[in-house]
Amino acid sequence: MSATTASLTHARLPRWAPVLVAVMALAVAGLPAMLRGWGPVAWVVLAVVLFLVGLPGWSLVVENRRAATDRLMTGLIWAAFGCAVMPLLWLVYVVVSTGAEAINADFLSYSMRGVIGDEQGGVYHALIGTVLITLAATVISVPIGVLTAIYLVEYGAKSRLARWITFLVDVMTGIPSIVAGLFALALVVLVFGPAFRMGLGGSIALSLLMVPTVVRSSEEMFRLVPMDLREAAYALGVPKWRTILKVVVPTSIGGVITGVVLAISRVIGETAPLLVVAGATDGVNFNLFDGRMTTLPVFIFSQYSLSTPAGYERAWGGALVLIVIVMVLNLIARGLGKLLAPPKN
Amino acid sequence: MAKSIDVSDLNIYYGDFLAVEGVSMTIKAKSVTAFIGPSGCGKSTMLRSLNRMHEVIPGARVEGKVMVDGQSLYGPEVDPVAVRRSIGMVFQRPNPFPTLSIYDNVLAGSRLNSRKLSKSDADGIVERSLKGANLWNEVKDRLGKPGQGLSGGQQQRLCIARAIAVEPEVLLMDEPCSALDPISTSAIEDLIHELKERYTIVIVTHNMQQAARVSDETGFFNLKAAGQPGHLVEFNPTKKMFSNPDEPSTEAYISGRFG
Numbered sequence: 261m262s263a264t265t266a267s268l269t270h271a272r273l274p275r276w277a278p279v280l281v282a283v284m285a286l287a288v289a290g291l292p293a294m295l296r297g298w299g300p301v302a303w304v305v306l307a308v309v310l311f312l313v314g315l316p317g318w319s320l321v322v323e324n325r326r327a328a329t330d331r332l333m334t335g336l337i338w339a340a341f342g343c344a345v346m347p348l349l350w351l352v353y354v355v356v357s358t359g360a361e362a363i364n365a366d367f368l369s370y371s372m373r374g375v376i377g378d379e380q381g382g383v384y385h386a387l388i389g390t391v392l393i394t395l396a397a398t399v400i401s402v403p404i405g406v407l408t409a410i411y412l413v414e415y416g417a418k419s420r421l422a423r424w425i426t427f428l429v430d431v432m433t434g435i436p437s438i439v440a441g442l443f444a445l446a447l448v449v450l451v452f453g454p455a456f457r458m459g460l461g462g463s464i465a466l467s468l469l470m471v472p473t474v475v476r477s478s479e480e481m482f483r484l485v486p487m488d489l490r491e492a493a494y495a496l497g498v499p500k501w502r503t504i505l506k507v508v509v510p511t512s513i514g515g516v517i518t519g520v521v522l523a524i525s526r527v528i529g530e531t532a533p534l535l536v537v538a539g540a541t542d543g544v545n546f547n548l549f550d551g552r553m554t555t556l557p558v559f560i561f562s563q564y565s566l567s568t569p570a571g572y573e574r575a576w577g578g579a580l581v582l583i584v585i586v587m588v589l590n591l592i593a594r595g596l597g598k599l600l601a602p603p604k605n
Numbered sequence: 606m607a608k609s610i611d612v613s614d615l616n617i618y619y620g621d622f623l624a625v626e627g628v629s630m631t632i633k634a635k636s637v638t639a640f641i642g643p644s645g646c647g648k649s650t651m652l653r654s655l656n657r658m659h660e661v662i663p664g665a666r667v668e669g670k671v672m673v674d675g676q677s678l679y680g681p682e683v684d685p686v687a688v689r690r691s692i693g694m695v696f697q698r699p700n701p702f703p704t705l706s707i708y709d710n711v712l713a714g715s716r717l718n719s720r721k722l723s724k725s726d727a728d729g730i731v732e733r734s735l736k737g738a739n740l741w742n743e744v745k746d747r748l749g750k751p752g753q754g755l756s757g758g759q760q761q762r763l764c765i766a767r768a769i770a771v772e773p774e775v776l777l778m779d780e781p782c783s784a785l786d787p788i789s790t791s792a793i794e795d796l797i798h799e800l801k802e803r804y805t806i807v808i809v810t811h812n813m814q815q816a817a818r819v820s821d822e823t824g825f826f827n828l829k830a831a832g833q834p835g836h837l838v839e840f841n842p843t844k845k846m847f848s849n850p851d852e853p854s855t856e857a858y859i860s861g862r863f864g
Binding site: 271303417418465486487488490492493494495496497498499500503506507510602 | 647656659661663686689690691693694698700701702703704713714716717718740751753764767770771804
């Protein structure tokens with residue numbers, strides 16, 4: 261290539277070059293891995309390093325500097341993606357494969373009442389506890405969170421009160437969950453006396469953790485509703501509160517629901533505050549307002565602390581049930597979000 | 606039902622900032638009045654103060670009088686919501702409600718206020734308003750489809766249908782054609798000609814030819830200097846405005862010369 265006439269073309273590596281280099285990197289890395297008896301992780305890590313050296317090197321020789329940099333960066337980004345996704349897939353794989361052994365009809369329909377040693381026990385009581393406590397926490401925190409967001413977006417504007425609320429919500433986001441649990445315990449003790457335990461206390465602790473998430477996500481959603489739509493409603497003689505109720509909320513409802521479900525997913529796995537406030541029990545308790553209640557995370561914790569093979573198995577089974585619940589919740593949220601979002605053309 | 610509007614010594618503020626100063630004019634019933642002037646001179650602010658829409662912005666307030674058929678718009682006992690029910694508005698950008706169908710968009714004034722309508726009344730209002738906005742033939746077969754599926758010009762006519770469905774006495778239009786192509790613009794201008802039989806119309810426009818084509822009277826707004834409040838330079842019948850204006854600055858602006 262001469263310096264005077266810039267060429268628009270240059271040599272390109274074949275399309276299958278990355279695949280070839282990947283296969284070769286795996287093969288070359290396999291050699292020391294076999295000789296030294298490394299595990300698969302070390303093998304793959306070495307292969308990735310070889311790939312990140314080999315492909316840009318080849319490209320530098322055949323193509324040019326910019327193409328080589330491009331291939332290096334593409335490789336690095338894929339490697340980072342792998343680092344992020346691998347633990348997740350691994351976690352799901354381990355929980356499903358280990359937990360599946362524990363799952364059967366009895367496991368889902370029996371509590372742990374009177375179960376001794378290796379007898380068949382179940383998560384029924386923890387399932388009921390998780391559903392009731394989380395539901396009550398949602399019932400408490402959704403109205404507070406959504407209404408706070410409406411105040412911040414529609415009425416507060418840039419007033420001092422609105423800025424203080426935003427600040428306090430941000431602080432609340434950072435409250436450690438155990439502190440929320442201790443606060444709820446103090447509240448219950450203050451009202452009902454020292455020995456009293458109830459599931460609703462756990463709901464209060466969880467709602468303390470949910471409210472800031474709900475406020476933040478709903479606020480973002482309400483801000484996304486264009487000012488044009490509000491003005492259109494005002495110009496038709498629609499009062500402000502009806503505009504909020506019939507224009508702002510319906511337009512953003514899909515995103516608000518997604519935010520609520522994400523908040524639920526966040527708190528459904530909380531252990532510490534529930535252990536403190538709602539306590540633990542082996543039996544089924546449907547009454548949120550009286551008596552101890554066990555949730556799935558607390559069940560997992562207590563079974564694991566038994567340190568028996570049966571306990572470990574029940575703990576993994578409980579973990580699988582918990583993950584399935586969170587996944588189902590997320591799927592429902594996606595479905596609702598799609599269903600309720602304004603139709604697109 | 607069309608009404609005239611008397612404005613006297615109107616000052617409009619955003620907080621401490623005086624945006625428009627000392628406007629006095631009389632807008633005749635069943636006529637089209639155009640506001641023209643350079644950007645930032647307060648035309649839109651002036652227009653929005655005629656149905657108290659400027660109050661949407663915190664800190665906005667007015668001094669002076671706006672009388673609609675002898676009733677003050679800014680009396681202490683006046684409800685801005687009631688004012689906006691009788692003085693409708695069409696905006697620069699078409700803004701149909703994305704969650705509502707074409708049918709429900711036209712009925713938005715009733716639907717959003719939860720007013721009960723019989724099916725036949727509702728059908729009647731929708732057909733009458735869409736015919737009034739010259740949109741009926743284009744959408745009559747897809748009234749249940751979302752309003753945002755229409756083209757820009759159709760959406761703007763849908764917004765006009767929505768505004769006239771509540772039977773206002775005055776219709777304010779804030780640059781209704783600035784986001785539209787010439788064919789849609791021409792459709793809206795024809796519509797304005799028809800609508801002035803029944804409504805008092807005030808229109809803000811940047812398009813001098815449009816002001817000349819559609820309006821009976823024209824007000825020219827300008828800034829005294831950069832950073833100074835906007836004011837009404839001249840208010841006259843459109844014919845006089847475009848042939849023999851009183852003020853040299855009006856002629857300079859209309860003919861494209863400044864200074």
